[in-house]
Amino acid sequence: MALPQIVTRDAWLLARKELLAKEKAATRARDDLNAERRRLPMVEVDKEYVFEGPEGSASLLDLFDGRVQLVVYHFMFAPDWDAGCPSCSGFVDQIGHLSHLNARGTTLAAVSRAPLARITPFKARMGWTLPWFSSFGSDFNYDFHVTLDDSVMPISYNYRTPEEHREAGTSYYVEGEQPFELPGMSCFLRDGDRVFHTYSSYGRGGDTVGSTNSLLDLTALGRQEPWEKPEGRMTGLGAQAGSEGVRYHDEYEDGVGRTYDVGTDGGDRTAGAGRTR
Template sequence: MSLPEVVSREEWLAARKELLAREKAATKARDALNADRRRLPMVRIDEDYRFDGPDGTATLLDLFGGRRQLLIYHFMFDPSWDAGCPSCSGFVDQFGDLTHLRARDTSLVVVSRAPLDKIEPFKERMGWTFPWYSSGGGRFNHDFHVTHDESVSPIEYNYRTRAELERAGVGYYVEGSEPFELPGLSVFLRDGDAVFHTYSTYARGLDGLGSTTSLLDLTALGRQEEWEEPKGRASAVGAPAGSDKVRYHDEY
């Protein structure tokens, strides 16, 4: 195993400060990128998507739970499987308590093609409490490019066609017998009863996600803190670390 070089405390501190300067630059660049993400236009969803949930059939609007924003994690769970994808399982293990997201008018749910009678026992086995819906045989997974079946729609993943993926050396994303599943995360905004798609990310775009702030950074309303751009997008309900607005999750 190759380990880091052993140096004196003074040498370590000099190297750490040099790296810190680069970390701060990366943070500022990330803030600017997040602002540009919030400035993206959005697309109205007119398709009447239907999902199966514990309380029966639900629409995409229902998945918001009355909140303004919705995050959907596209969990790989083929209808023929008896358990969900291990990598997706590791990803959603990070979600934990969703109260802080919900306090910022944002819901998070998980959607898979597997039927509810397979989802529910697997969810119980894993000890998860987040809402999980089945998209069943509908077009939702296909339209958001996380189920690939050329008999339903052209192959596309991470905004690239099959040919583009192969030219980029990542054709493995679209290899295998169809239909096949891939992971992703999509973001929606509600204006009254009108639902809009604002963002989706796939593949390594999922790296580093899972915390409340990282998920809010994907949304059109962001963290809802006063310093964020563009202005006027949402009231400043966010609570930066150390702020007296921060609450325990049982105090909202």
């Protein structure tokens, strides 16, 4: 087993400070990258999708649960599987208390192609409370490129065609018996009853995601911190993600984070707009 080199405390401190400078540079670069993500344009989702949840049929708008943003975790669970993907399960195991995310106007939900009758017992076995919906019978998984079947539509994963994957050495993503499931995350924003797709990430794009802040970093509104760019995204959604805005998960006000629209015409029509901390 190759272990780290043994050195004196002074030598270790010197090496640690050199690494710290690189870590700080990486943090600043990540902030810049997150700002570019928030500047992405968005596409209106006008196709009707029907999901099945614990309370019956649901639309994509219903998945927001009254909040302004939705993050969908595309959980790999095919209709004929007895259990969900182990790696996807490991991801869900790492998710913290959802109240912190909800307080920032953001709902996290899992969506799988397996019927609800298979999802429900597996969810109970895992002890999860994350909202989880079945997209069985709809085009949702195909349209967002997490179920690949070229008899339904041309294959594309992580914004690459099969030929591009072969050239990049990642053909394992697109080769195999079809249909097959792959992981991903998709973010949506709503203005009243209008739903917009803002971002999707696939493959290793979800490697470092799981905490409240890392999930918010994928969204159009971000962490809703005053230092974030572009300016004007920090709307009054009820709570901000900075240290002053974080509370114990049982101390958030009822309904905080549930908003009706963000005003795509440039105005701020969010519930609680102008709220101070």
